[in-house]
Amino acid sequence: MSNELEHEGSSILPVQQTSTEVNTPVSVLPPHVLRRADIDPIAATRAERQVSIMFLLSALFTLLAIVSFIAIPVDQYVRVPGAGVTQASNLAVGFTLGMAILLIGLGAIHWAKKLMPDEEVTDSRHSFSSSKEIRQSVMEEIRLGGQESGFATRKIVRRSLLTALALLPLPAVVLALDFGPTPKNELRSTLWGKGVRLVTDPTGRLLRPEDFQVGSLVSAHPENLHDWEEENHNLNARAKTPILVVRMSPEELRSTQGEGWDYQGIVAFSKVCTHVGCPIALYEHRTHHLLCPCHQSTFDLADSANVVFGPAARRLPQLPISVDSEGYLIAQSDFQEPVGPSFWERG
């Protein structure tokens, strides 16, 4: 411990520089200067008047707030220069209430500053450390208590207690198991499957290859999503199924994720970012780059939707598509790999 500046017992030290102990005025407070209101009764009365005017104004604003609350209908709007169209009630109630509250504060501070005594006072600090004797006796007593309990000597009791205590939190973990189901195959499957038609969202129009010009990009869903949502009333499927469909001229397509996955240059990719799952939205059709608005991962649709830049580590899964006998675009199967963010078991 000689390595440290420790001072048992007295934790308060004069920490000022030693060279200054003589000769400096450090220990005296500067003389107190009287304010106008302390010596001049007129100034004091003026201050008093100012404070009470603030309090009275506050009272007035409170009444105005009540009036505006009752009088102004909530669906009335006003145009405020600079702020655009805003709710009249919000503006009026907020302004009056804000002033009412603010003026109480301003009044109180003005009162404290002008009229209450402003002479600083000094109090001394005391070391927090107790005397050596007291500390010693406390340590002794704790040790004695420990001995009397036999905690140190009765090994079996101690160990069995620790075992019991260590196990006790486990039921809490077990209870948590029913917070949700155990993951099964959900993260690996979607509503897509062999023969499922592509529809636009939200209009639900079936898609044909003729709908696609080179370069045009369409968001689509599986046709069965609508029925599924009618039945299940949640958004879980919608978080996985969205795809982006685009037609590219064959010479632009530098690679695909599989033979025959496109239909005459029409390719479909999952719209869910492989980083942490935002829907991808921005398409620059000159470069065929898709940009995720969340953290700017960029995917190249002409190159199997591989990652060009950004924190995403994996390409967007491709959905193999084709047309059915009626000429509508359909999926050839589900995605061949999980869509969306990575997870441990993904492998």
Next chain:
Amino acid sequence: MSNSVNQGPIDKSIDGTVKYLDDRFSTAGFIKRNMRKVFPDHWSFMLGEIALYSFIILLLSGTYLTFFYKPSMLEIVYDGSYLPLKGIKMSEAYASTLEISFDVRGGLLMRQIHHWAALLFVASVSIHLLRVFFTGAFRKPREINWLIGTGLLTLAIFEGFSGYSLPDDLLSGTGLRIASGIVLAIPVVGTYASYLVFGGEFPGLDFMSRLYTIHVLLIPGILLGLITAHLMMVWYQKHTQYPGPGRTNNNVVGYPLLPVYMAKAGGFFFIVFGILVLVSALVTINPIWAYGPYIPDQVTAGSQPDWYIGWLDGSTRLMPNWEITIPGLFTLSLNVLIPTLILPGLMFTILGLYPWIEQWITGDKRAHHLLERPRNNPNRTGLGVMALTFYAILWISGGNDIIAQMLNLSINAITITMRAMLIIAPPIAFVITKRICLSLQHKDKELLLHGEPTGRLLRLPSGEFIEIHEPVSDAKRAVLLSRTELPMLPVPASHDANGVKTPNLWAKKLQRRLSHWWSVDQVPLPTVAELESATEHTLHELSEAQEQGVELTKDTPAPTSNH
């Protein structure tokens, strides 16, 4: 004091209350000890107060919101008075937030007060932390309170994020989608954890009601407990004070609790509250109606989270796409784990432990009640600015798309530049800050020795001109001279007197080297002798000036040197 003759009704009620309470709880002693408790005054001490007041305002406005908000993800068709969304499918959570905004009188005001107060809360906590850091207020005996403070900041951020997520609008839903992706990235148990949190797949139907309990009960409860402990410690240990005349490490100078401090602090609560209400009346915040309901396949570009999440957004954006996959076995998403869990965890751990880290380096175990001027501890100040720079770069990177758009540059170029800056800029900030601190120390020494230049010239008998200096005022001198010197630690002996090897010698050697580095550059304060001869010199100069009839300014001590 008060004898029972001529008592007014106020005196009577005071006496009555004091007696009543004292008979039952023996409170008179406590009140007597604390009524005139001294509180040092400084604007920077109001930062903690702002945090406290905005927390109270959050409790008040939040309680109001719970009377209308429905934490439910059940899908309904909107039929309220906001026409653009009429007939649209949305969750009850989102619909009830629209109801508060458009169908409840004062509802929008309360929502905006709540949101503005939340922004102010995290901001004031953060700046309060900086004030505590840069003045060394965290030193012994206040380390534990610093640790509690770190916990408060962490919780404040979580509380803010959970509240931001409740309306279930498109922005907050996208935030939750990202959060679910982060949970999925946790090694081994991530998938299970995410199923437990969301009650199955994302988004499910359970999450909002769970988040609601966390936001209105769990975190506020812990915050309330920790804030109480925080303030009790400030009370018990007494507030620190800035150096100045009459202020030492052994006293506390300021205003008594009753009446001045109470009036000022109480009044300040109303000021903070009043300003928040005014801002909420005038400035729209989080217009959830403009974003629309959360639908997992929709997103808006260029959207930003609340300011205190920006640095996490930035770290996520800057992270290279490292992912380790062993096919058939596992995927480890370092690209998600590092920026969202590992880095913040590390940063907050270092933040919480900082008082002990510095204590270990300097070996200083003394109690400090006098605050340090940042320049007087150049390494700490440098480290602080370094950490701030790191944070600022992450924060700015959270808006890399917006910057790219504004500057018409490619996002990739900006991201790569920011990655480089994140590594290069903090050390540079450290060096520059340290330099500035040391040169300020030099300036202080000059001031002590030679006084303040007055701008007036004196002609010496030799014909040469010199500028007249006045000794610094007593008040300034007290500030300049207050400095905590840190002796460097001695070189540790490899063996003790009995020839036993010192345990952990390498650690002691490292500690000694760091302690040396910590104080080696300090500009030494002038010694007593130097000060005295310098004073004499200045006074001599002054009296010469007076003989020549140069007019002096007010506070200069009369040049009647008796040295």
